[in-house]
Amino acid sequence: MAPNDHSVILHHFDESPFSEKIRLVFGLKNIAWTSVRISRIMPRPDLMPMTGGYRRTPVMQIGADIYCDTQCIIRELERRCPAPSLFPGGNEGLASASAMWTDKSFFQNAVNLVFGSLADKVPQSFIEDREKLRGAKFDVAAMKAAIPQMRDQFRAHVGWIETQLGSGGPWLGGGAMGLFDINAYMNIWYVRSNLPVADELLAQFPNVRAWETRVRAIGHGTRTEMSTAEALEIGRRATPQTIEVEDPHDPNGRTVGDLVDVRPDDYGKIAVRGRIVALSAQSIAIRRHDDLAGDVVVHFPRAGFLVTPAA
Template structure:
């Protein structure tokens, strides 16, 4: 399937959440455009697109902007339905695994990685992550907690190993699914940063074979443009999101309502706008900036707060 506007991913190479989307590009053999951004703020050409949302990655299709990997991957599945990320009726469970992999397992992995790197962590990265978290990014405390983090990481990986124990190729059976993509992100992150990753994964033979299989998938077919060029693409486009109501919205929200949307865990920057479309799983709001013009910014519902403006 082709699109009138390119699929643009704003990301940085060592971002584990970006790796998740890059693997989806590989599984679906998608042609996409890469915009490499700084791993710390400021990102002056990206903020006009997102209304201030600053977590990585962000996907852009013309003047439609998709935030959070839940939302990005759902949109990629809609645009490129084959091969599906939800084989054999796994849509609910595969989507729900993100609440495990992106929160509990990821926090465990972050503490393990940064605690192990210790004084190698740049001060500007620490300062940036403290702003992102709204709390102290305490590397010495992470270092002190390494024994506990190793215990917990091992417990998480054992769940992956158990799922693969019957010799299946993928966590959902004989076809790769979002379950695999979500779980792989954290294994990739440890492998990318810790020289003792082989030792940590030594007892998990099925997981290591599965990890190698996912790594071999690759990242699809990409080309690169600048952040300013991507901003120009948005400014020259019009959002393609159709108005969509949700008659079952438990709070009676509807298109045209002004709201503020933000994550409920960290990076709690409110993005303001008028609702264009909403459902149980997504909300899209209209935002305006002098540099980008009118854009529609898309968010998931799980893990996000929607507040009256």
């Protein structure tokens, strides 16, 4: 059955840990979604017209509304599909803020551990692509040399999960699975998927191992495949659905209609330019036009992103 223009499309690749977070949200909420598999490295000629250059993975598309970054994707999924909630015991602030731990220091630790261990097996084309992404050397030899320290740090991060599960459980937020679990699980999944030594690294954490099995059992909802070209065509035909929302408390006096550049503050710092449609403390949506994608609205989170007036 052909998905309609308002179904949820995820642009992702199977090995992507950030995409695994979203696939688990689909599982938890039992969402039927459309999978568009993108290449692990650039170019992504059917996706860039819609994002305006944002190149990180995953990206969610609903018609001509494009959601960048897992923070933003998760917020939108919770809004559209509120049950079951990602915040079953409350704790929405804490669970959301946990991404600043899991997606940054914990993730960098896991990345260094994975690529340091794969070292010689990492293709040169991948290394070159990720150097462009980082704007810095992707030094697998240095990562290999740092494996002992990365193991120490990985153990410390996993130790927090073990302690938390031991003090309540069976989930990180208490009695039901939620975003806390999905955020924390991402890096464990990533290390497990890539390194046979994961068994040894996790051996001393019985709570974590039992919890991992419970998280995995949630699955990925119902997945249907679509090509990148079909997704672009859906974007081109659709009209963005985002309504205008001002933020009277914007610290910089920004307002709907302002022309701005939005970019990540850590890596993949490509600016996407557009006119503000909606603003809040946690989100910004900008309207842009592209010859291939037509009119689109691109959504970003605020934490971890820079918004600057377009020069």
